[in-house]
Amino acid sequence: MLETIKRIFLLDLLQGLWVTFKMQRTSNITTEEYPKEIPKIGERYRGAPRLNINPDNSETLCIGCDLCAKACPENLIVVGTERNKETRRLDLTYFTYDLSRCMFCGLCEDACPVDALELTQDFEMASYTREGLIWDRQMLEEGPRPTKYTR
Amino acid sequence: MATEAWEDSLSGHLHSKFAQAILKTESFRGQPFAETTPSEFHNVVVFLRDDHAFDYLCDLTALDYPKDEARFELVAILYSFTHNRRVRIKTRFPESFHPQSLSDVYLAANWLEREIFDMFGIHFAGHPNLKRILMPDDWQGFPLRKEVNILDMDQSWVQNNLGIESGQ
Amino acid sequence: MESVNHLETSEMVLNMGPQHPSTHGVLRLVLKLDGERVKAVECVIGYLHRGVEKIGENRTYTQFAPYVDRMDYISAVSNGLGYCLAVEGLIGVEAPPRAQIVRVIFAELNRIASHLLWLGTSALDLGAMTALFYCLREREEVLKIFENYCGARLTTHAFRIGGLQYELHDTFEAETRAFSEMFKKRLDEYDQLLTNNPIWIERLKGVGILTAEECKSWGVSGPMIRAAGLAWDLRKAQPYSGYDQFDFDIPTRQGADSYDRYLVRIDEMRQSLRIIDQALEKIPSGAIMAKVPKVLKPPPGEVYVSIEAPKGELGYYIVSDGSLHPYRLRVRPPSFINLASLEKMAVGALVADVVAIIGTIDIVLGEVDR
Numbered sequence A: 001m002l003e004t005i006k007r008i009f010l011l012d013l014l015q016g017l018w019v020t021f022k023m024q025r026t027s028n029i030t031t032e033e034y035p036k037e038i039p040k041i042g043e044r045y046r047g048a049p050r051l052n053i054n055p056d057n058s059e060t061l062c063i064g065c066d067l068c069a070k071a072c073p074e075n076l077i078v079v080g081t082e083r084n085k086e087t088r089r090l091d092l093t094y095f096t097y098d099l100s101r102c103m104f105c106g107l108c109e110d111a112c113p114v115d116a117l118e119l120t121q122d123f124e125m126a127s128y129t130r131e132g133l134i135w136d137r138q139m140l141e142e143g144p145r146p147t148k149y150t151r
Numbered sequence B: 001m002a003t004e005a006w007e008d009s010l011s012g013h014l015h016s017k018f019a020q021a022i023l024k025t026e027s028f029r030g031q032p033f034a035e036t037t038p039s040e041f042h043n044v045v046v047f048l049r050d051d052h053a054f055d056y057l058c059d060l061t062a063l064d065y066p067k068d069e070a071r072f073e074l075v076a077i078l079y080s081f082t083h084n085r086r087v088r089i090k091t092r093f094p095e096s097f098h099p100q101s102l103s104d105v106y107l108a109a110n111w112l113e114r115e116i117f118d119m120f121g122i123h124f125a126g127h128p129n130l131k132r133i134l135m136p137d138d139w140q141g142f143p144l145r146k147e148v149n150i151l152d153m154d155q156s157w158v159q160n161n162l163g164i165e166s167g168q
Numbered sequence C: 001m002e003s004v005n006h007l008e009t010s011e012m013v014l015n016m017g018p019q020h021p022s023t024h025g026v027l028r029l030v031l032k033l034d035g036e037r038v039k040a041v042e043c044v045i046g047y048l049h050r051g052v053e054k055i056g057e058n059r060t061y062t063q064f065a066p067y068v069d070r071m072d073y074i075s076a077v078s079n080g081l082g083y084c085l086a087v088e089g090l091i092g093v094e095a096p097p098r099a100q101i102v103r104v105i106f107a108e109l110n111r112i113a114s115h116l117l118w119l120g121t122s123a124l125d126l127g128a129m130t131a132l133f134y135c136l137r138e139r140e141e142v143l144k145i146f147e148n149y150c151g152a153r154l155t156t157h158a159f160r161i162g163g164l165q166y167e168l169h170d171t172f173e174a175e176t177r178a179f180s181e182m183f184k185k186r187l188d189e190y191d192q193l194l195t196n197n198p199i200w201i202e203r204l205k206g207v208g209i210l211t212a213e214e215c216k217s218w219g220v221s222g223p224m225i226r227a228a229g230l231a232w233d234l235r236k237a238q239p240y241s242g243y244d245q246f247d248f249d250i251p252t253r254q255g256a257d258s259y260d261r262y263l264v265r266i267d268e269m270r271q272s273l274r275i276i277d278q279a280l281e282k283i284p285s286g287a288i289m290a291k292v293p294k295v296l297k298p299p300p301g302e303v304y305v306s307i308e309a310p311k312g313e314l315g316y317y318i319v320s321d322g323s324l325h326p327y328r329l330r331v332r333p334p335s336f337i338n339l340a341s342l343e344k345m346a347v348g349a350l351v352a353d354v355v356a357i358i359g360t361i362d363i364v365l366g367e368v369d370r
């Protein structure tokens, strides 16, 4: 009997509809309005790479040890160094980072002994070309400059 | 490999039933495995399934040792629900040998053998539908053989398409 | 004029996919149809093949870890857990207790995320659109926890060989507790939404039956075999990473059809919550990383280690020749082997049921093709 009533009045369906109906409340809306509002990204987020510079004298922190390049599974980092005659240390000459093949695994960041290479919270790094994703030292130090779109 | 001998009732049964066909029974890190002659491989697996309730084929895979005469190694990982244990049965054979398909023992072997054929070029005798499964049908070569060098392929791809030196 | 009776029927071959909304990626099915009935089906796969096993032979053990995340990208944490356990087995170390419990929490959160995405998409395939939005909303909470912990949402690379890379973040416990509280209520809502929904039942009951015996022979594992009445779960059968410390049940059903697979997965999410709740109570303090050499060179040997991933038994068979790279790295993908059974289940079903069956197998093409 109960079964028949349930069937005729589609009680089970109505129960489901009630769940849907409850979601009408505005406090239940969870959509993020992305380009308008920049979402809050986790602190440890692994996004665009950055080559840190020393804030005091704006020299690079990188000591040219090549550990990041060795750690990278995709082998996409190339570190160019030159032995400085006076200080007998390695000077960084160039640094390329091919974002187009990077999988943001963070192994390079973990390998860096001086925290020079860092994956930041920046996630807007799209480019129209593959070449645009090959970042050089300047780009890595300054960070990406995504186009600002306005209405 | 720092292996230990695998000696319990099961390995005893294998030895007494197949005698010379069981080349070794060992274990590494507590995981037992047996090596058989290629011609008895199928029979050993059937014996384990029927007489010792190894009714589940976890995995069937192969390895390539291009330097050896017996180039390929076939590994079947069997599981028994009744005994809750796993064993591995292996066999080594040259490229010209066509091992007998296990697809009549376990249905799961059908796709797994197709994958092995696709990746290593091992032909299974008696397989109902032996053709490539993951690679395109017109693919040349067998990717998981050791002579295929993906590092060079990667390197040249990066140089041609990105014009930079890095790459594997 | 010839009479209508002379019209002949013939079998039709229908191509479904690779670009088809209900094949969950790039799966192509060649269906041989007699009217609406499927007479034979052939799966054409490999569109996502990236050669993970070959890549593994060319990377060091540490370097390969991020690649496993990209197989079953819905449950990257489980993939990573399996891989770490396998390499740890090979070199003979064990992660410290704290790392183990944290791993369990993340693996269970991941199981929930995976089942949620499964529930949402397969309900969408069958026309129940709302479920998708709710499931994605809840899954988002899990992904946020992942993001806060390890910095990535999907391809997490959360664990390292020997333990964990990151210490738990400060808000972890609060976040996870809040999620667990919230999700218990949400699960009941799903129940109201779907479990008794007559359309849902009609579409799934008796569809795609695969009995326990058939499951064994086809190598099927995971929720599918449990829906066929076999209480087999590697977390209980061969406990790893400290699962034996937890009190949980293995949900099973007897019907072996799509509806029971749905029920099993819903119950599994409840059990996962139970495990998470218990684990949160007893995260020990201490080290998170075992002593593992920086340059990993396992001794020659081979291991097969498998875990209960959300989709079934995920195994890694690693053969080492004592060098820096694995000699052979085989992944036993649950999706691949489960999908093979479609060629049995779909025969005799209606075309529309094929969609339901693919849905309840719960495949991820990234893992099928690797």
Ligand code: SF4
Binding pocket: A071, A072, A073, A074, A075, A076, A077, A101, A102, A103, A104, A105, A106, A107, A108, A109
């Ligand atoms: S994040 Fe990973 S893939 Fe990207 S550069 Fe660093 S190590 Fe290489």
Ligand code: SF4
Binding pocket: A061, A062, A063, A064, A065, A066, A067, A068, A069, A079, A111, A112, A113, A114, A115, A116, A117
């Ligand atoms: S590991 Fe750090 S210091 Fe060494 S080369 Fe890379 S960025 Fe520079």
